[in-house]
């Protein structure tokens with residue numbers, strides 16, 4: 001067997017952002033509509049600051065309206081909810097994203113519940129999760145949406161494939177499973193209580209790893225020729241005291257077995273932000289009654 005193709009999510013995301021920029025230009029010219037994204041960051045989590053900055057920059061590069069609301073860590077839940085309410089009714093804003101994690105004194109569930117489903121570009125509200133599960137038009141979470149694009153590009157038809165999703169979070173594992181199911185895959189959701197996880201993963205034509213455990217998925221867990229999508233973003237210490245980014249998959253060994261694999265960084269991560277822009281454009285069109 002030859003080595004796996006390395007799926008270039010960075011390049012794919014750059015092309016997707018160009019397509020989005022062209023669509024934004026057309027919306028401006030034909031409808032006088034500028035899609036707008038508001039990102040809210042509470043506190044000073046260093047990783048979140050980096051992500052939020054990239055989101056703002058890429059939103060502007062696509063020709064969209066961008067606003068970033070940076071609130072101190074002591075912000076009360078009531079203050080945060082009041083900001084979300086204001087953004088819900090602001091006609092220049094079509095997407096509202098509150099960056100996670102939020103500080104411990106704020107309930108993530110309450111924050112999500114306050115976001116208008118029509119502006120929920122994270123696809124996290126109960127309304128959007130239910131719409132996705134029911135096969136209705138929805139805003140779908142960005143990371144799984146990006147994974148689906150990479151899978152379709154790699155495999156073409158997904159119908160009938162066996163997919164194993166490792167991880168069951170509301171942001172990633174559950175919506176990923178729903179999207180794969182909607183594409184007619186046979187889907188298993190595995191998690192920390194799954195018995196004999198390696199044997200379950202070995203059944204899969206498509207493996208999506210989203211557990212947050214560095215390099216957990218080993219070569220002997222993977223069926224030869226499977227496509228492996230690595231959603232993990234783990235910082236591990238290097239010998240020189242600095243850190244490096246690794247996924248949930250033992251990349252160097254798994255690439256000898258898989259037919260295609262996403263690297264970390266440069267795989268799924270860049271797709272997440274590109275899909276956030278795509279969701280914001282979609283929300284702007286739906287809010288303004290413009291057909292897809």
Ligand SMILES: Nc1nc(=O)c2c([nH]1)NC[C@@H]1CN(c3ccc(C(=O)N[C@@H](CCC(=O)O)C(=O)O)cc3)C=[N+]21
Pocket residue numbers: 050051097098099100101122142143233245264265266267268269270271272273
């Ligand atoms: N409400 C909310 N929605 C989110 O979608 C959300 C969130 N909160 N909180 C944190 C996670 C994480 N996340 C990433 C986005 C981009 C990269 C990304 O661009 N990664 C690059 C670079 C990574 C780096 O160098 O640090 C890569 O993998 O190549 C990674 C992770 C969105 N998240």
